[in-house]
Amino acid sequence: MRNDKPAVGLDPAIWPSSARRNSAGALELGGVDCRDLVAAYESPVYVFDEIDARSRAQLFRQAYESAGATTVYYAAKAFLATAVAKWMTEAGLGVDVASGGELEVVLRAGVPGHGLLMHGNNKSIAEIELALTAGVGRIVIDSFDEIVRVADVANRLGLVQQVLLRVTVGVEAHTHEFIATAHEDQKFGLSVASGDAAEAVRRIVKLPSLSFAGLHSHLGSQIFDSSGFHEAAVRVAAFARSLRDEQGVGVRELNLGGGMGIAYIEGDDPLEVAEMAEQICAVVRSECGLAGIEVPALAFEPGRAIIGPAGVTIYEVGTVKPIELDEGLVRTYVSVDGGMSDNIRTALYEAKYSVVLASRLSSAEPMLARVVGKHCESGDIVVRDAWLPSDVVPGDLLAVAATGAYCRSMSSNYNYLPRPAVIAVRDRLTSVVLRRETTEDLLALDPGA
Ligand code: LLP
Numbered sequence: 001m002r003n004d005k006p007a008v009g010l011d012p013a014i015w016p017s018s019a020r021r022n023s024a025g026a027l028e029l030g031g032v033d034c035r036d037l038v039a040a041y042e043s044p045v046y047v048f049d050e051i052d053a054r055s056r057a058q059l060f061r062q063a064y065e066s067a068g069a070t071t072v073y074y075a076a077k078a079f080l081a082t083a084v085a086k087w088m089t090e091a092g093l094g095v096d097v098a099s100g101g102e103l104e105v106v107l108r109a110g111v112p113g114h115g116l117l118m119h120g121n122n123k124s125i126a127e128i129e130l131a132l133t134a135g136v137g138r139i140v141i142d143s144f145d146e147i148v149r150v151a152d153v154a155n156r157l158g159l160v161q162q163v164l165l166r167v168t169v170g171v172e173a174h175t176h177e178f179i180a181t182a183h184e185d186q187k188f189g190l191s192v193a194s195g196d197a198a199e200a201v202r203r204i205v206k207l208p209s210l211s212f213a214g215l216h217s218h219l220g221s222q223i224f225d226s227s228g229f230h231e232a233a234v235r236v237a238a239f240a241r242s243l244r245d246e247q248g249v250g251v252r253e254l255n256l257g258g259g260m261g262i263a264y265i266e267g268d269d270p271l272e273v274a275e276m277a278e279q280i281c282a283v284v285r286s287e288c289g290l291a292g293i294e295v296p297a298l299a300f301e302p303g304r305a306i307i308g309p310a311g312v313t314i315y316e317v318g319t320v321k322p323i324e325l326d327e328g329l330v331r332t333y334v335s336v337d338g339g340m341s342d343n344i345r346t347a348l349y350e351a352k353y354s355v356v357l358a359s360r361l362s363s364a365e366p367m368l369a370r371v372v373g374k375h376c377e378s379g380d381i382v383v384r385d386a387w388l389p390s391d392v393v394p395g396d397l398l399a400v401a402a403t404g405a406y407c408r409s410m411s412s413n414y415n416y417l418p419r420p421a422v423i424a425v426r427d428r429l430t431s432v433v434l435r436r437e438t439t440e441d442l443l444a445l446d447p448g449a
Helices: 034-041 050-066 082-090 100-108 125-133 144-157 196-206 227-247 273-291 304-310 345-349 439-443
Strands: 027-029 045-049 071-075 094-097 116-118 138-141 161-168 210-216 253-255 297-300 311-324 330-336 355-357 366-372 381-389 397-401 421-426 429-434
Touching: 027 034, 034 045, 034 311, 034 397, 034 421, 034 429, 045 050, 045 304, 050 071, 050 082, 050 273, 050 297, 050 304, 050 421, 071 304, 082 094, 082 100, 082 429, 094 100, 100 116, 100 125, 116 125, 125 138, 125 144, 138 144, 138 253, 144 161, 144 196, 144 210, 161 196, 196 210, 196 227, 210 227, 227 273, 273 297, 304 311, 330 381, 345 381, 355 381, 381 397
Parallel strands: 045 421, 071 094, 071 297, 094 116, 116 138, 138 161, 161 210, 210 253, 253 297, 330 366
Antiparallel strands: 045 311, 311 330, 311 397, 355 397, 366 381, 421 429
């Protein structure tokens, strides 16, 4: 249980840049009152500050390019819709997709294939065909099986596909186990230490329908400093050198993935974007220098850090239930009209969030609250420990910050809840990014309904 002081105001490190209280005391995003958003689009509703998302995309591209990188891809898995694909490409970013479905969305947005990169540890033949037909710029190879699969499709289509090899370098990123990916004992990539990665390169370069562009290493997610990237750079540079010396193969490109962290709660303190970019790129340059190899073209794939802080979820309070704990302490369960179906991150990763009373200001004493959803599970928690005004009542609106990444994209229809609408706000205007699902949408899948 958190016993620290309740946060006051809307910390700009956590909330989107346009978040403010209007004269009625209600939270406003992009100049739109959250009460109007709920009136128009129902509750819950995901709200994206479009200017904030676009500015972060530009900030990332500029910071990483100034630090020496050549390409920044937006990691679509964090959140994707055609509007978002357009925001990102208009900011000069490529897009990293991890499935045929994500690829379809990006193509429907009119984004040309050459700026795209495709991931996945088990891409189907159909996904590979779709990607190659669309002219996707890079396919990231993740297994021995896939080398043959991608080469066969490319061969059939009569083209030469540029590929990167995803390698695991044995670095443990300081993040939750389920979102750390560069340690050895997990499903992604091929291990450098075991020799599998070297063997994979040997096989790739023999195949005329594949062109080996270089290496990919993604450490994990929600990383606050550059130390993991430093360690990865040391190991990737040593591996690149061994490829040159033992196989005569050059690594033209190095993609270090995404994973740059954001502030969810007060006290979260990730490195500034430009500083992180400088540190990572500098360390790659110096490690390549030490290894005596040419510095490859550098690419990155941030997702969360671009779209996460731009998103806010608005919920309506349905019930308020004080529970007496030991020593006379009271925790008040505040139930909202969504929950683990629209934000699974608290249940899955013990993620922490900031929440405020959004529909009005209150001067009531703060109370220790737990914001919970409406699903049939006690683990259905949105914000485990929150300070909310003690006069919160049914009908009030709550806003949860930094829900732009991995909330809508990991949402479900648990308990047959329709997914909330996703609304972009800017300059006092709203636009529908994804409409709210209806129960009819869900029933349409059931031939007996
Ligand atoms: N590149 C690759 C190869 C990835 O696997 C990922 C994320 C990214 C880039 C983007 O990472 P980001 O910059 O967004 O951290 N669902 C988890 C995060 C899983 C990340 C999966 N891969 C969460 O909600 O925290």
